[in-house]
Amino acid sequence: MKVDGKHFRSIWRERDGWSVGAIDQRRLPHEFVVARLTSCEDAAVAIRDMLVRGAPLIGATAAYGMALAMREDASDAGLKLAYETLVVARPTAINLKWALDEMRATLAPIDPVERAEAAYARADEIVEQDVEINRGIAANGLALIEAIAAKKPGEVVNVLTHCNAGWLATVDWGTATAPIYLAHERGIKVHVWVDETRPRNQGASLTAWELGHHGVPHTVIPDNTGGHLMQHGMVDLAIVGTDRVAANGDVCNKIGTYLKALAAHDNGVPFYVALPSPTIDFAVHDGIRDIPIEQRSGVEVTDMTGRTADGRLETVRIVPENSPVANYAFDVTPARLVTGLITERGVLKPDRASLAAAFPERISAAAE
Numbered sequence: 001m002k003v004d005g006k007h008f009r010s011i012w013r014e015r016d017g018w019s020v021g022a023i024d025q026r027r028l029p030h031e032f033v034v035a036r037l038t039s040c041e042d043a044a045v046a047i048r049d050m051l052v053r054g055a056p057l058i059g060a061t062a063a064y065g066m067a068l069a070m071r072e073d074a075s076d077a078g079l080k081l082a083y084e085t086l087v088v089a090r091p092t093a094i095n096l097k098w099a100l101d102e103m104r105a106t107l108a109p110i111d112p113v114e115r116a117e118a119a120y121a122r123a124d125e126i127v128e129q130d131v132e133i134n135r136g137i138a139a140n141g142l143a144l145i146e147a148i149a150a151k152k153p154g155e156v157v158n159v160l161t162h163c164n165a166g167w168l169a170t171v172d173w174g175t176a177t178a179p180i181y182l183a184h185e186r187g188i189k190v191h192v193w194v195d196e197t198r199p200r201n202q203g204a205s206l207t208a209w210e211l212g213h214h215g216v217p218h219t220v221i222p223d224n225t226g227g228h229l230m231q232h233g234m235v236d237l238a239i240v241g242t243d244r245v246a247a248n249g250d251v252c253n254k255i256g257t258y259l260k261a262l263a264a265h266d267n268g269v270p271f272y273v274a275l276p277s278p279t280i281d282f283a284v285h286d287g288i289r290d291i292p293i294e295q296r297s298g299v300e301v302t303d304m305t306g307r308t309a310d311g312r313l314e315t316v317r318i319v320p321e322n323s324p325v326a327n328y329a330f331d332v333t334p335a336r337l338v339t340g341l342i343t344e345r346g347v348l349k350p351d352r353a354s355l356a357a358a359f360p361e362r363i364s365a366a367a368e
């Protein structure tokens with residue numbers, strides 16, 4: 001999407017034809033820094049350390065990581081090592097394994113001498129597919145926003161979102177934000193309540209940054225504010241992203257999503273989850289029981305980084321030195337709290353039958 005009027009994607013193949021450019025999301029919102037990935041290890045570290053983050057972008061980065069690996073060592077052993085290096089970078093977003101499985105399916109059967117070129121071609125396809133899928137999510141989610149706007153002509157549609165499921169979490173457009181961007185571009189009055197999303201503040205640092213640069217009205221709120229806004233009729237609908245949807249419709253997303261869904265359910269606020277089909281994991285039948293929840297370093301909770309009044313970036317500690325910390329990065333919202341799943345093939349009920357009917361090809365793949 002736009003950054004100061006110029007179009008950007010979150011990741012791209014550089015003009016040299018082989019290295020990979022990516023926005024270093026750890027530096028936002030205060031600095032816009034582009035990183036250059038030149039090896040499989042670079043891609044793995046970028047995912048692990050959240051230089052890039054967001055389920056679809058993690059998948060795209062891993063795909064290019066495999067291509068970078070094939071430049072280095074296209075042997076069967078090299079292919080195996082690359083897969084194993086990348087797949088453990090982060091445990092929760094299923095898009096990582098999905099992308100690596102797609103790459104391996106393309107590369108394993110062919111002659112090693114052909115693998116590097118084939119890997120870049122397949123990675124490019126995954127990248128372009130993400131953008132097209134998100135355009136579909138935008139169109140299908142737009143109808144939801146338009147329906148609300150029609151009931152309150154001339155008034156603003158207030159959307160609450162959690163974490164960053166924006167274009168920075170994908171290659172472009174985003175998932176949860178895709179309908180919002182399209183509504184904004186179609187002239188619908190839309191405003192976004194942006195959950196700051198402790199502890200890494202993806203909402204405050206990333207969603208606010210990208211919405212602001214694209215000219216979308218928004219307000220950053222502490223994570224605990226959403227329930228109050230819903231009680232007072234200030235939220236027309238919630239749209240969030242997801243890192244993995246189980247076959248039963250349970251939704252894994254950034255920690256705190258479940259609490260927002262409970263508040264929405266209690267106040268009759270529609271709670272939608274936007275996702276591309278690679279985020280559906282038909283092999284998982286009970287999301288709460290079976291989706292692995294990443295636990296990240298406690299430093300993300302004890303420390304905060306920001307800009308001082310004189311423009312310096314500083315990190316400070318906000319927790320007593322001897323206090324233990326727990327940092328669960330995701331939670332799972334049961335399907336019963338989800339109004340609908342906004343996908344590239346329509347808005348679906350959060351249940352296996354609806355997911356299977358919309359994506360039959362994914363069922364067969366999971367059964368293999």
Ligand SMILES: CSC[C@H]1O[C@H](OP(=O)(O)O)[C@H](O)[C@@H]1O
Nearest residue numbers: 053054055163165169241253254
């Ligand atoms: C469209 S996927 C976005 C999804 O990913 C985020 O997690 P993280 O920033 O840790 O990669 C968050 O769960 C978002 O909803």
